[in-house]
Structure formats: structure tokens, C-alpha cells
Amino acid sequence: MSLSCPRFLARLARIALAIVGTHFAVGAQGQALLGVYYGNQGWKMDQVRAMEAWQGKRHAVVNLFTDWCNRSKTLDNLFKQQLPSIWANGNVPVVSWEPYLCSPTATPNDVEARAARGDYDTYLHAWAERMRAFVSGPDGSLGTADDRRVYIRLAHEMNGDWYPWGAADGGGSAADYVLMWQRARGIFWQKGLDAHTVQWIWAVNHEDVGPLQAEDYFPGDAYVDWIGIDGYNWGASQSWSSWRTPEEVFAPMVARLRGLSARPLALTETASTSATPGRVDVAAKSQWITQLFAYATAAATGARMVVWFNEDKEADWAVFGGANGDETYRSGRTSYKAYASYRAAAKSQGLVSSSKADPRLLTDTFFAGAW
Secondary structure: OOOOOHHHHHHHHHHHHHHHOOOOOOOOOOOEEEEEEOOOOOOOHHHHHHHHHHHOOOOOEEEEEEOOOOOHHHHHHHHHHHHHHHHHOOOEEEEEEOOOOOOHHHOOOOHHHHHHOOOOHHHHHHHHHHHHHHHOOOOOOOOOOOOOOEEEEEOOOOOOOOOOOOHHHOOOOHHHHHHHHHHHHHHHHHOOOOOOOEEEEEEEEOOOOOOOOHHHHOOOHHHOOEEEEEEEEOOOOOOOOOOOOHHHHHHHHHHHHHHHOOOOEEEEEEEEOOEEOOEEOHHHHHHHHHHHHHHHHOOOOOEEEEEEEOOOOOOOOOOEOOOOOOEEEEEOOEEEEEOHHHHHHHHOOOEEOOOOOOOOOOOHHHHOOOO
């Protein structure tokens, strides 16, 4: 039966709902999985280990980005090197799966429409098979005690105007995006990859940029395990930006998504610059870090995952190993500038680590954000 058949997709959706349940809601326990983007997509896990030694806690999750490049080298890099390296370090991978066809310039601006009609099914099936092999663990058998876990964050920030899979780019529509998402997840269900092993995070930008709203792209609770938001405090780093507290960055979109779905909430990308008007203000960034984790784990927010974008890129986002900080950590011959407020926050009971004593690193409850 074709994956585009509505009755077939509806049947898969009912199966998924039976497996996962629909009981997720905002809680008051104030715990969130501790996550980071660091270590060059899993290639430099020594950086992650140094950060974990400094903060005194292992990350529950490590984020990486990968594209839709259907080349054996790309696939081997991901499934034989990057994912196993992250898992061996004791972190559950968050795979930010971007529908770039090997490069932005090679990607049509209607990539979501093409995916929705099945143009990339051969790739999606092959990728899902490789993922099944990875999550099956060392014994190669899915459904046994050594199964691994993974989060998939497909086609994020679609409500902005900077990615070809967003309708603002001009080639497709929000409906195409929804069908692309449902088609991809349907392929995973066909492979027996359900929410016990693979959790799907639908992640939006904290503000809409373009003609459509984030809600227009929602694939539905049957196809989504987590709802996520990406948001940054750009401070005075850009001509158009100004200092914004964590609540100012996230609260409006949190309220909107809470009205859309009761799935667990993740802050899938976040960071702050230290740039204030006329100067670098390390103390201001330090305060923002403290405010972020207090806001994220507050009962009113109820975030179950917080992933810090630890790389100086458009601005000085890093809290460890970047250009700025208020303390220095030495590991061997390498010195890392760092923010003590982040270390203090990471050590709190409100931020959850993985456990190497658990062969699957996270309990079912923590993996599903269901506490």
C-alpha cells in the first residue's frame, strides 16, 4: 500500500498513539534533560568529555546536524562514527536531520513538496534501515535489552525564512511540510522503529519570520513526540537585536505551543551572547544563564529538555571553550574559558544526566519526557 494513502497513515498514527499514549502535560517537578551542541557533530568528543568533567555531570543528550545527502561516505560517517561516538560517551544523540541535498545550493526550494510526494523515498528507506541497525545495538536485534535510543529533530525552524523546507522560501507549502513529516515517520513505523526507540522532536523558531505561523506546520500529535523551540538572546551583537531575557525570548511561543499540543517541551537550541551596547559584559551573560535554567524548569514553563548551543558562531554563544568566560578550566594541555554560572546550573538536581549504568542511558520515562 502506498505511504501516501490516508487510511494507511491513519492506521500508523493509531498504532503510535497506542504505544506512546496521550498523557503528557506540564508538570511541577522542575527537571529537564541536560543537553549540548558541542564536539563537532560527534567527531571531537574529547571536548564534550572536558566540558562534562568541568561541570561535574554527563549530558543526557548531544545534538548534531546532518543532511539528506545520499552518499555512502555521508551515511557511513553518521552511522559508523558520529552516532556511535556520542553513544559511547554516554549521551543520547539528538539528530537534527536537515533536508539539504548534500548542500544548500543543491537543494530545491520546494524540497518539502518533493519529499511529500515521495521523490526521496529510496533515501528515506535506506536512512531508516541504517538507523534501525544503529538503535538495535551490539546484538543487532531490535527489541532487546541493548537497544539504543535516539531523538530525531526533522526539518527544524520551518517557520523562519532561511531554510528551503519552510514555505517562506517560496517553493512549497505548510501542507507539503506536514506531508513530508508524516511520510518520513510512516517509513520509520514500517521499519518497526516506534517511540520506544526513536522520539521525534518538532522544533520551531521562537518567532515566526515570514507569512505563516508555526502552528500551520504542525504534523499532529500522532506524529510528534516532543514539541521544541529554538531561541537565542542576540543582545547587541547585531544591528537589529537587543538584550532579551529568557522569558522574553521563549514565553510567547511556549504559550502558543501549549495551546497546540500537550507533548513534552524541549528548548532544542538556546544560548546568549555577552554583547551589550559598547562592551562585552560577561556578568550579564552569566546572569542570563542562571535565568534561563530557572525559567526553563519552572512549573509554568515545564521544559523537559534544554540544549545549549555551545559554539561561538554568529555571536559568542559558548559557555565552555569559547572566546569569553569568568573562569578557566584546564584539561591536560588545553585551557577552556568557561562560565561558572553554567557549571552551577548543570550541577543542580533540576538538570538530568544520562546513566551509564542503564544500557539504554535514559529510562523510558526520561526518554519520553513523561514525568
